[in-house]
Amino acid sequence: MKINIFWFRRDLRLHDNVGLTAALNSGNPVLPIFIFDKEILSELESDDPRVQFIYQSLLVIDEKLKKHGKSLKVIHNNPIEAWKELIKEFEIESVFTNKDYEPYAIDRDLAIKDLLNEKGIQFHSFKDQVIFEEYEIVKADGKPYTVYTPYKNKWLEKFKTISLKLKVKTTTIDDRFFSCNYSFPKLNQIGFEPSTIQVEPYSLIQLGNYHDTRDFPAQNSTSYLSPHLRFGTVSVREMVNFAEETNSTFLSELIWREFFMQILFHFPYVVSQSFKPKYEGIQWRNDKVEFEKWCNGETGYPIVDAGMRELNATGYMHNRVRMITASFLIKHLLIDWRWGEAYFAKKLLDFDLSANNGNWQWVAGTGCDAAPYFRVFNPTEQVKKFDKQLEYIKKWVPELNSLEYPTPIVEHKFARERVLEAYKLATA
Structure with missing residues (x-):
C-alpha cells in the first residue's frame, strides 16, 4: 500500500499546519512521524526541559490521533538512518514537511532529499513557521535587508497585499491518515528524564497592554508565547492575526523574529x-x-x-x-x-x-x-x-x-x- 509521510519538526500541532494540510490533500494515506535526532540530543543535559516539552506536545498529538484509530510514529535515531529504515518498511510515494531555515536543518534536509530522490520518492517542503521567508522580503536589487526598520516597512507593505486576514486551516482526523497503532515511547527510552522546569501555557490576555508593560519585569505581562512559537505548538498566522488586531508593538516583535531568521539564512557565518x-x-x-x-x-x-x-x-x-x-x-x-x-x-x-x-x-x-x-x-x-x-x-x-x-x-x-x-x- 502506497503511503505519504508527514515529518513533524518545528510545527508540533495538527491545526493550521501547512505541510500537514498538503500531505492530507495528496491522495495517499498519511503517516505522521517525528524523529528525535540523536545528533542534537547528544549535546543536551539528560533533564533538558525543552526535550520534555517536545515529548509532551507529541504525546498530545498522538492521543488525538489514537482516538480515531491513527497514531504518530516516534523515532529515536539519526535522520539519515531513520529514513533508510522507513524506506525499507513502507512503500513511500512522497514526503511532506515544513521548511526550517537554520544551517544544520538546511544541510540535513538536502541530505534527506537526495536519499529519497535516489529511491524515486518526492520531497515536498512548505513555508509554515514564518509569514514571509528568506527571498520574499528583499531590497529592490534583490539583496537582503540588514537594517530592521526598512525590512519591517516592506514586510508590512507586503502583508497588506496578501489578505486582510491570514487563512487559518483546521485539520480533521479522518481516513486521510494512515491507520496504525504505534506505541508511544517512554521519555527514558530516548535517554531523557523528567525536568523540574516546565514550559508554561501561553496566554494572550496580557498582550493588549504589551506596549505599556513590556519593560517592567515585576508586572505579570509575559505571554509565555515564545517557546510555543519556537516549537510550533501555535501557528504564527494565528499570532500575527491576533497581533494585527490587538497590539502593533507585539506585531513588531513577531517581525523581528522573521528579520533575524532571514539574517541567519543569508549570512550563516554569524x-x-x-x-x-x-x-x-x-x-x-x-x-x-x-x-x-x-x-x-x-x-x-x-x-x-x-x-x-x-x-x-x-x-x-x-x-x-x-x-x-x-x-x-x-x-x-x-x-x-x-x-x-x-x-x-x-x-x-x-x-x-x-x-x-x-x-x-x-x-x-x-x-x-x-x-x-x-x-x-x-x-x-x-x-x-x-x-x-x-x-x-x-x-x-x-x-x-x-x-x-x-x-x-x-x-x-x-x-x-x-x-x-x-x-x-x-x-x-
Whole structure:
C-alpha cells in the first residue's frame, strides 16, 4: 500500500499546519512521524526541559490521533538512518514537511532529499513557521535587508497585499491518515528524564497592554508565547492575526523574529563570527571566574543577578532583563558575546538560534542594525527605571541588603571606560 509521510519538526500541532494540510490533500494515506535526532540530543543535559516539552506536545498529538484509530510514529535515531529504515518498511510515494531555515536543518534536509530522490520518492517542503521567508522580503536589487526598520516597512507593505486576514486551516482526523497503532515511547527510552522546569501555557490576555508593560519585569505581562512559537505548538498566522488586531508593538516583535531568521539564512557565518567583521579583533578578557559569577547570578548587581537566577530556575527571562544581563557580560566584564549566547542557548526554553544570535550581537554592537558599541547600560539606572520598588529583584535576590549579598564585581565607570577603549582599539 502506497503511503505519504508527514515529518513533524518545528510545527508540533495538527491545526493550521501547512505541510500537514498538503500531505492530507495528496491522495495517499498519511503517516505522521517525528524523529528525535540523536545528533542534537547528544549535546543536551539528560533533564533538558525543552526535550520534555517536545515529548509532551507529541504525546498530545498522538492521543488525538489514537482516538480515531491513527497514531504518530516516534523515532529515536539519526535522520539519515531513520529514513533508510522507513524506506525499507513502507512503500513511500512522497514526503511532506515544513521548511526550517537554520544551517544544520538546511544541510540535513538536502541530505534527506537526495536519499529519497535516489529511491524515486518526492520531497515536498512548505513555508509554515514564518509569514514571509528568506527571498520574499528583499531590497529592490534583490539583496537582503540588514537594517530592521526598512525590512519591517516592506514586510508590512507586503502583508497588506496578501489578505486582510491570514487563512487559518483546521485539520480533521479522518481516513486521510494512515491507520496504525504505534506505541508511544517512554521519555527514558530516548535517554531523557523528567525536568523540574516546565514550559508554561501561553496566554494572550496580557498582550493588549504589551506596549505599556513590556519593560517592567515585576508586572505579570509575559505571554509565555515564545517557546510555543519556537516549537510550533501555535501557528504564527494565528499570532500575527491576533497581533494585527490587538497590539502593533507585539506585531513588531513577531517581525523581528522573521528579520533575524532571514539574517541567519543569508549570512550563516554569524553563528560563530561577528556580523560586522571589524569587531572580530576585540581583545576579550574572558575571565572564567567572573563568567561563573555571571552565570550564577552573583555579580553584586541586583538586576543582573535577578535575571540570571530567574533563567536558571525557570528557563525564562524577561526581555528587558535579557538586554541588561547581556550588556553586563559584554560591556562590564568584557567577556565574548559568544560565551553568553551559548549559556542562553543551554538554558532558555525559547532558545531559537537566529533570535539568540541576533539579539546577542545587537547588544554587543557587532551585529546588523546593532546598538552602537558605546551604549553601555548602567544596571543601577535600569533598576530605577524598570524595577523602582525592587519587586522583581527581591523575588530572585532575597538576600539583598544582607551581608550574604556580594559586593559589585566591577565598578561601573571603570568598566565602561575599559570596554570603550577595547572597542576603539579593535576598530582603529
